[in-house]
Amino acid sequence: MSALSTVVVVTWRGRDHITACLDALEAQKSPHRTIIVDNASDDGTAALISGHEVVRLPRNRGYAGGLDAVQGMVDTKYVAWLNDDAVPDPSWLTELESALEADPGAAAATSSILLTDGSTQSVGVALTSDGHGKDVVLAGREVFGFCGGAALLRTEELRRAGGVPASFFCYYEDTDTAFRLRLAGHRVISVGPARVRHKHGASTRPGSKPFHLWNERNRLLMLLRCAPGLIAIRELARFLAITALLPFRENVPNAANFTLGLRLRVLAEVLIRLPATAFQRLVIGTRKKVGRSAVWKDWAGR
Structure with a gap:
């Protein structure tokens, strides 16, 4: 069975958590290709990921830059964005793929992202009245946008919408992309059974x-x-x-x-x-x- 999806994992100094992420990807029920983008890690991460398909960048280009760096390498129907500190359930990718296969009008599907204590971090992204992107923890099937830490997108629709805003470096690349997909006439859906556990802020220190x-x-x-x-x-x-x-x-x-x-x-x-x-x-x-x-x-x- 050929793979429907390519999972892109962007890492930077991910030594302490990326192994759990990659082990969970190997346990996925859906066949897929995994590309790891290493943002010039200097903490031993390179040795841990050496047995995988790795694109090592000469400098840290951030999450958005890392995603953009390999966009041209993706040749599958779907592309998944996954944080290196996220651990997906075995059925995570299957649930996302099934949801998009059943809903041709949706260009992206967002996951149920749970924190390590089991509480919900995000089931989608809302747009506030002053233009902030905000994680929502309770939503219906359709949401404004997806959380880029664990989502699946239609590869061609992402390209037609202009791809990833690489210059953002980190944060709002998902809200910007969702906005452009909506301007292109597409929808974004929330897939509750597609669950991941997320060690939030392992790389970026929220509040810094x-x-x-x-x-x-x-x-x-x-x-x-x-x-x-x-x-x-x-x-x-x-x-x-x-x-x-x-x-x-x-x-x-x-x-x-x-x-x-x-x-x-x-x-x-x-x-x-x-x-x-x-x-x-x-x-x-x-x-x-x-x-x-x-x-x-x-x-x-x-």
Whole structure:
């Protein structure tokens, strides 16, 4: 039986957890191809994965960059994105494949991602009224977007929508991709029985300065690329206004994303990328079959 899917696992310094991920992939009921993208790990990860199909990058390109680096190598109907600290159930891939086979209008299927204590981290991604991507823990069959830590996508539809935004490095590459798939007229579904256990934040340390930098920057870039123009401008202006008023506020939240230096860096990086982002917006616009405002009206704030 030929494989329907290629599973891409991006790793960086994954020595302490990648073996469990790869063992779980070997136990999958569905035949598949696995490609491991090693983001120039220097902790001994290379030795642990040497018996697998590995693409070793000369520098750390992040999760988005790693996915993008091997997109051209995928020759199967579906491509799965899987975090190196995620351990899927044996039927995980079968459940995702079966769901997409039964639903031609869906271009992506998201998993039930459970934390190590058994609680639910995500069964999909919602779009908030101010344009944040937010994990949802209770959902119906259809969701706005998928969590990129464990999802299955139609390979050709991903390519037609523009692939993975490699320059995001990490975070919001999934929300951006889901937005573009919806603009192309596709749906995203949540598959409850497709379960994985996730050691959340093993590589990126949620709450750290890099975490907040990537989140804040990429949210704005995603909106500038995909959202209605007035919404994108509104959220960029709001970010700028909050930043400008920070030195005059008495009660500033004790979080890295409310430090002036980090917010100024976010703004600088967004402004530097603005010409390229404007061009990307035009390209995305030429591919869309559904209006940006229609997608926003249907999903933002739900």
